[in-house]
Amino acid sequence: MLTDVTAFAPATVANVGIGFDILGHAVDEVGDRVRIRRIEENEVRIRSITGVAGELPVEPQANTAGRAVQAMHATLSPGFGFELDIEKGIPLGSGMGGSAASAVAAVVAANALLHAPAAQLQLLKFAMEGEIVASGSAHIDNIAPCLYGGLTLTVGIDNPRVKQIPVPRGLRCVLVHPHMYLGTREARAILNINVSRSDYVWQSANLAGFISGCYSNDLELIRDSFNDVIIEPQRHSLIPGFKDVQRAAMSAGALGCSISGAGPAVFAWSAIQHAEAVRGAMVAAFARHDLQSDSWVSLMQNYGARVVKA
Amino acid sequence: MLTDVTAFAPATVANVGIGFDILGHAVDEVGDRVRIRRIEENEVRIRSITGVAGELPVEPQANTAGRAVQAMHATLSPGFGFELDIEKGIPLGSGMGGSAASAVAAVVAANALLHAPAAQLQLLKFAMEGEIVASGSAHIDNIAPCLYGGLTLTVGIDNPRVKQIPVPRGLRCVLVHPHMYLGTREARAILNINVSRSDYVWQSANLAGFISGCYSNDLELIRDSFNDVIIEPQRHSLIPGFKDVQRAAMSAGALGCSISGAGPAVFAWSAIQHAEAVRGAMVAAFARHDLQSDSWVSLMQNYGARVVKA
Numbered sequence: 001m002l003t004d005v006t007a008f009a010p011a012t013v014a015n016v017g018i019g020f021d022i023l024g025h026a027v028d029e030v031g032d033r034v035r036i037r038r039i040e041e042n043e044v045r046i047r048s049i050t051g052v053a054g055e056l057p058v059e060p061q062a063n064t065a066g067r068a069v070q071a072m073h074a075t076l077s078p079g080f081g082f083e084l085d086i087e088k089g090i091p092l093g094s095g096m097g098g099s100a101a102s103a104v105a106a107v108v109a110a111n112a113l114l115h116a117p118a119a120q121l122q123l124l125k126f127a128m129e130g131e132i133v134a135s136g137s138a139h140i141d142n143i144a145p146c147l148y149g150g151l152t153l154t155v156g157i158d159n160p161r162v163k164q165i166p167v168p169r170g171l172r173c174v175l176v177h178p179h180m181y182l183g184t185r186e187a188r189a190i191l192n193i194n195v196s197r198s199d200y201v202w203q204s205a206n207l208a209g210f211i212s213g214c215y216s217n218d219l220e221l222i223r224d225s226f227n228d229v230i231i232e233p234q235r236h237s238l239i240p241g242f243k244d245v246q247r248a249a250m251s252a253g254a255l256g257c258s259i260s261g262a263g264p265a266v267f268a269w270s271a272i273q274h275a276e277a278v279r280g281a282m283v284a285a286f287a288r289h290d291l292q293s294d295s296w297v298s299l300m301q302n303y304g305a306r307v308v309k310a
Numbered sequence: 311m312l313t314d315v316t317a318f319a320p321a322t323v324a325n326v327g328i329g330f331d332i333l334g335h336a337v338d339e340v341g342d343r344v345r346i347r348r349i350e351e352n353e354v355r356i357r358s359i360t361g362v363a364g365e366l367p368v369e370p371q372a373n374t375a376g377r378a379v380q381a382m383h384a385t386l387s388p389g390f391g392f393e394l395d396i397e398k399g400i401p402l403g404s405g406m407g408g409s410a411a412s413a414v415a416a417v418v419a420a421n422a423l424l425h426a427p428a429a430q431l432q433l434l435k436f437a438m439e440g441e442i443v444a445s446g447s448a449h450i451d452n453i454a455p456c457l458y459g460g461l462t463l464t465v466g467i468d469n470p471r472v473k474q475i476p477v478p479r480g481l482r483c484v485l486v487h488p489h490m491y492l493g494t495r496e497a498r499a500i501l502n503i504n505v506s507r508s509d510y511v512w513q514s515a516n517l518a519g520f521i522s523g524c525y526s527n528d529l530e531l532i533r534d535s536f537n538d539v540i541i542e543p544q545r546h547s548l549i550p551g552f553k554d555v556q557r558a559a560m561s562a563g564a565l566g567c568s569i570s571g572a573g574p575a576v577f578a579w580s581a582i583q584h585a586e587a588v589r590g591a592m593v594a595a596f597a598r599h600d601l602q603s604d605s606w607v608s609l610m611q612n613y614g615a616r617v618v619k620a
Contacts, residue, residue, distance in 0.1 A: 203514070
């Protein structure tokens with residue numbers, strides 16, 4: 001019986017430009033780690049939060065990882081408690097799915113300590129409870145790819161269905177995080193409550209083209225469809241230099257470039273041979289706007305959150 | 311050198327419920343035929359219109375088939391003229407893509423008379439010129455599946471890209487046309503100019519799920535995604551008994567049921583073993599609302615418009 005387990009959960013790019021609130025993919029090069037020890041006391045507590053932790057609360061009910069494990073604990077009643085050490089690799093307010101990653105790493109680690117582990121779909125729902133703490137509503141476009149890996153589509157909220165979409169081989173994600181904070185709530189609050197019918201049709205065509213291109217290995221169709229005409233135009237001014245970064249990525253050979261989640265991180269899809277050039281161009285463009293940044297080049301075909309030490 | 315050619319073009323189901331203005335599929339069991347003879351006079355003229363022709367204009371510039379062939383004639387300057395006999399199999403104002411079928415059959419027939427036939431994409435654009443006569447704007451969600459066959463996605467208008475989406479084997483389309491007329495312009499005029507953001511997200515998930523389900527043979531996902539939350543709720547009251555017809559189709563085992571194009575025809579997707587029961591249930595439901603109807607059960611994997619006699 002395991003008593004001490006550490007799980008890793010990757011950063012994620014939600015929306016993927018054209019799939020607002022429904023698409024997301026994992027970025028395996030960066031993520032959060034949660035170590036959980038089995039304790040006698042029948043409770044959930046947080047012992048430490050380290051890494052790029054900022055001002056995260058240590059009260060379990062106010063912490064995304066703590067709240068997710070509390071939901072799991074309350075539902076499954078394992079007869080013992082959990083003590084968490086959270087190691088943040090994902091910066092707060094970055095648009096890289098940090099709250100989802102902490103919640104998912106926590107439930108994956110806790111699950112490994114159970115006599116009868118829960119199914120993935122149940123873990124998804126526990127992690128969603130944690131996400132509510134962070135964003136105020138139950139979005140799963142970060143949680144699903146974080147838990148399952150790869151590129152995921154989620155249909156439905158109450159009974160979410162997660163579908164993994166194939167990503168053409170040879171593609172990489174370039175993720176660039178400029179050093180600034182942007183709150184998810186703020187980035188959501190500026191969005192119009194309505195969408196024009198013509199923009200809805202245009203975006204639909206792009207979404208359908210993107211999904212179709214992924215299934216059929218049609219990189220040209222992916223590139224032509226990789227154009228968010230609804231959310232990006234409303235949000236990009238929150239990110240200094242976004243348009244320059246996007247132009248730089250495209251000029252360097254990216255298939256598409258948009259805002260990761262609610263930003264300020266910006267991501268691009270690129271053929272492997274252009275990925276380093278795309279990364280360099282994006283970092284340089286942010287630097288011209290006086291923003292230093294971290295950056296990663298990652299596969300998108302991966303296995304999601306997993307136990308890394310037991 | 312051919313001098314007398316007849317082409318067939320199938321009826322089409324535009325929108326396919328969740329893909330407003332971008333998806334469409336062919337229904338090979340019913341369609342229009344256009345016979346074209348080469349004439350010495352360097353002009354385009356219509357000799358006859360037969361079948362379920364209603365009040366269609368015989369002036370070429372006011373007729374969808376005539377206008378499409380005029381556009382072709384003006385662009386390609388073949389040095390001779392075309393005389394058309396149009397045989398309508400598709401009722402006017404039915405939502406079954408009749409204007410597209412006449413235009414497509416005409417350009418396919420005319421193309422077979424040319425020394426240097428035009429490419430499919432060029433035929434698509436000529437047929438669009440004809441569609442403008444009928445609907446007032448250049449929609450290609452009927453024209454693309456009519457010309458290419460199968461289930462098609464169109465991305466872009468000025469430089470349309472047509473992508474064929476695979477339809478899982480063993481599925482059939484049930485198409486039921488109640489005997490009433492509904493104008494496309496009227497059915498468009500009632501649509502709201504805006505869509506709520508939450509409906510847009512919901513519909514996006516359904517569209518992406520539908521496309522994904524088609525590629526991955528996931529009938530359960532197709533069924534769960536087959537739900538138009540934007541257009542159908544605004545239009546269904548134009549069709550007496552629509553909700554009863556839809557319920558009847560679903561109870562008989564359909565995967566999904568919605569309005570064909572702008573209606574009043576209603577279509578359902580169904581596994582082959584339930585297709586006849588679905589058809590019977592839909593026809594009976596319309597009859598309870600005092601509407602007689604014609605109905606067809608069709609494959610969706612077909613080859614689109616084609617020369618049938620030369």
